[in-house]
Amino acid sequence: MATPESGATLESVASAAGVSRQTVSNVLNAPERVAPETRERVEQAIRALRYRPNRSARSLRTRMSNLLGYCVQPAAAGNLNPVLDRFVHAVTESAAEHGFHVLLFTAPAGSAGLDRYAELLAQRAVDGFVLADTVVADPRPGWLTEQGVPFVAFGRSWSGPDRGRWVDVDGAAGMTEAVEHLHALGHRRIAFIGWPEGSGVGDDRVAGYTAACLRLGLDPRIVRAEGGAGTGRALAGTLLDGPEPPTALVCVSDESAYGALRALADRGLRPGEDVAVVGFDDTPAARLPGVDLTSLSQPIEQIGREVVQMLLGLLGVVELPPGPEHRLLRPTLAVRASSRPAGPAPAAPTEA
Amino acid sequence: MATPESGATLESVASAAGVSRQTVSNVLNAPERVAPETRERVEQAIRALRYRPNRSARSLRTRMSNLLGYCVQPAAAGNLNPVLDRFVHAVTESAAEHGFHVLLFTAPAGSAGLDRYAELLAQRAVDGFVLADTVVADPRPGWLTEQGVPFVAFGRSWSGPDRGRWVDVDGAAGMTEAVEHLHALGHRRIAFIGWPEGSGVGDDRVAGYTAACLRLGLDPRIVRAEGGAGTGRALAGTLLDGPEPPTALVCVSDESAYGALRALADRGLRPGEDVAVVGFDDTPAARLPGVDLTSLSQPIEQIGREVVQMLLGLLGVVELPPGPEHRLLRPTLAVRASSRPAGPAPAAPTEA
DNA sequence: AACCCGCTTTTGATCGTTCAACACGTCAAG
DNA sequence: CTTGACGTGTTGAACGATCAAAAGCGGGTT
Numbered sequence: 001m002a003t004p005e006s007g008a009t010l011e012s013v014a015s016a017a018g019v020s021r022q023t024v025s026n027v028l029n030a031p032e033r034v035a036p037e038t039r040e041r042v043e044q045a046i047r048a049l050r051y052r053p054n055r056s057a058r059s060l061r062t063r064m065s066n067l068l069g070y071c072v073q074p075a076a077a078g079n080l081n082p083v084l085d086r087f088v089h090a091v092t093e094s095a096a097e098h099g100f101h102v103l104l105f106t107a108p109a110g111s112a113g114l115d116r117y118a119e120l121l122a123q124r125a126v127d128g129f130v131l132a133d134t135v136v137a138d139p140r141p142g143w144l145t146e147q148g149v150p151f152v153a154f155g156r157s158w159s160g161p162d163r164g165r166w167v168d169v170d171g172a173a174g175m176t177e178a179v180e181h182l183h184a185l186g187h188r189r190i191a192f193i194g195w196p197e198g199s200g201v202g203d204d205r206v207a208g209y210t211a212a213c214l215r216l217g218l219d220p221r222i223v224r225a226e227g228g229a230g231t232g233r234a235l236a237g238t239l240l241d242g243p244e245p246p247t248a249l250v251c252v253s254d255e256s257a258y259g260a261l262r263a264l265a266d267r268g269l270r271p272g273e274d275v276a277v278v279g280f281d282d283t284p285a286a287r288l289p290g291v292d293l294t295s296l297s298q299p300i301e302q303i304g305r306e307v308v309q310m311l312l313g314l315l316g317v318v319e320l321p322p323g324p325e326h327r328l329l330r331p332t333l334a335v336r337a338s339s340r341p342a343g344p345a346p347a348a349p350t351e352a
Numbered sequence: 353m354a355t356p357e358s359g360a361t362l363e364s365v366a367s368a369a370g371v372s373r374q375t376v377s378n379v380l381n382a383p384e385r386v387a388p389e390t391r392e393r394v395e396q397a398i399r400a401l402r403y404r405p406n407r408s409a410r411s412l413r414t415r416m417s418n419l420l421g422y423c424v425q426p427a428a429a430g431n432l433n434p435v436l437d438r439f440v441h442a443v444t445e446s447a448a449e450h451g452f453h454v455l456l457f458t459a460p461a462g463s464a465g466l467d468r469y470a471e472l473l474a475q476r477a478v479d480g481f482v483l484a485d486t487v488v489a490d491p492r493p494g495w496l497t498e499q500g501v502p503f504v505a506f507g508r509s510w511s512g513p514d515r516g517r518w519v520d521v522d523g524a525a526g527m528t529e530a531v532e533h534l535h536a537l538g539h540r541r542i543a544f545i546g547w548p549e550g551s552g553v554g555d556d557r558v559a560g561y562t563a564a565c566l567r568l569g570l571d572p573r574i575v576r577a578e579g580g581a582g583t584g585r586a587l588a589g590t591l592l593d594g595p596e597p598p599t600a601l602v603c604v605s606d607e608s609a610y611g612a613l614r615a616l617a618d619r620g621l622r623p624g625e626d627v628a629v630v631g632f633d634d635t636p637a638a639r640l641p642g643v644d645l646t647s648l649s650q651p652i653e654q655i656g657r658e659v660v661q662m663l664l665g666l667l668g669v670v671e672l673p674p675g676p677e678h679r680l681l682r683p684t685l686a687v688r689a690s691s692r693p694a695g696p697a698p699a700a701p702t703e704a
Numbered sequence: 705a706a707c708c709c710g711c712t713t714t715t716g717a718t719c720g721t722t723c724a725a726c727a728c729g730t731c732a733a734g
Numbered sequence: 735c736t737t738g739a740c741g742t743g744t745t746g747a748a749c750g751a752t753c754a755a756a757a758g759c760g761g762g763t764t
Binding site for chain 1: 402417419438441455456458475477611613641642
Binding site for chain 2: 743
């Protein structure tokens, strides 16, 4: 009696409470159908036996696993951006509020990986998918839509028709805000360090930059190349060494921005004072002392919550939010020393 | 017929192949019991119908969910170390090789979170747990051992008796290697920047440093304080400004090391030439151009694989590796410019 | 008295799989 | 010729929950 040993079933709870299986089930799934007095008795028995419904049995009958599939990609070697940590945590937490859990799996990129999705579906191991790391021409949204599988993506489909629901960061709006911020600080020659065209995310960000420049009457100046920090350093270098060097650099990512900061250091220029630098992603390294990079911070946690909300809506677990099928969330600009004259150091915000 | 609609069951496969349920089941779970000819016929039917066994039904009967529980902690705000990304990926991939998946959940830290573990067990949602982020006086290993629940931890239990199996990084060995590396470069005044005593991980690392110093006939010199990069900067500063300043700094983490690098920059000292710096964790930022921090790289992927191997061993899925209950894996030293005179730049290893 | 109604509870069937036991033919040992 | 073992395949009974439908039961209507 003292050790329930994890062996309680509906049946055992029922007999302990002197009712039938179904009544116990109703106490859990439709309490309003049970007379208050009976309910109380059953709940006592449940507590006494530490009963929890067996998930497999429930899944078998209801044809719902209460699991959301999430594919973990191998972390790119030099990736500074620990999105998985934050996004997955937010998703997991939101899902838990409705009795759902996250099931991780791996799959090769591209359409070769669709098999894994198909397998999980055939096994009825998951009720739907959370997609992340969506890329240009990602085959998953289209395929899942065809199959009628519920899913929500973090990141829009960058090519072809928009299949399915997604939540994404408004990179363009973020970059616009960055340009406005720099403009307000007095900068007039603001250049953009970006990726080659066709990357979706990169195009979105540069579009916001361009739009802001045009609206403020500035000349857009864009340099692009494949790569990370090394590339950013090189691109920034050519800009700084060229004619009419920019006084501010807006970078498509924090990685490029670190390269740009390095290019400044190479030339003895002080970030924030001689040349301002802004990045995108607000990676943890941005707030290291001596880096203090101004950057656009993505509302990852909120995205996770909204993705889950949408997905559970599709599954009929919660009411589907009435809004549109897509949500664009604005990043927020974390202003640090790299875009601000040093001044009397406003109460060291570098570390908590 | 053309669209299997994900509705195939054992029964339907059986009738398609002209055999009974159980024979189909045997083809999947004990092929040697089925005559080759029959097997072939069944396998054809399985392929034709795209049949996959329903996981819930199988779990219900076998009392195995084929899921490993993993608790995701909220990522600390300034955490530079995307271990989760890599570790979880490795775990997921290894588990998949044996038909297992990873189930994520969240739980409050400390013994308050044990409820979540208990709940998953009572629901029979998982077969065992992978623990990470183990801390000093972590209640989980003891509790899980008491309950007889299979689990393997990434990280030893730092206090009390060693309950259960674990795999960990040999921080002491890593630090010893760092000191030897610096000694070989000619450094004789090597100081250690660490955390306050009692952190487990930190104590392990400082022990390796001290041991190496004594063996090499060097004076151990240890400074400690709570915190990250800001702290590292301050501690390094006092060392550099003091009498007999060290020529090399071994840091308990990359974060401290970034602080130390900053302290060097504050004083116009060049890393690798004037003062060497070594960190621990090999965080992505370590290989940024202009950072080039020498650091100890943890074999995260291998740890993930070994953890899964052990856990599946405990579950009886694979043969339990005969070795001891614990495994200590050596980190490897990634030598970069911060502990090497600049020289003629040996084929830019900063970025792939 | 017969009927119906709404509320509560119970009963049988079912989800898809594996376990345990057994049926059947064959073949070697006693 | 019996016996037991083996190889192959079948059948009934679980696993623990939910669904659908029916049953018990006071009370009011006709």
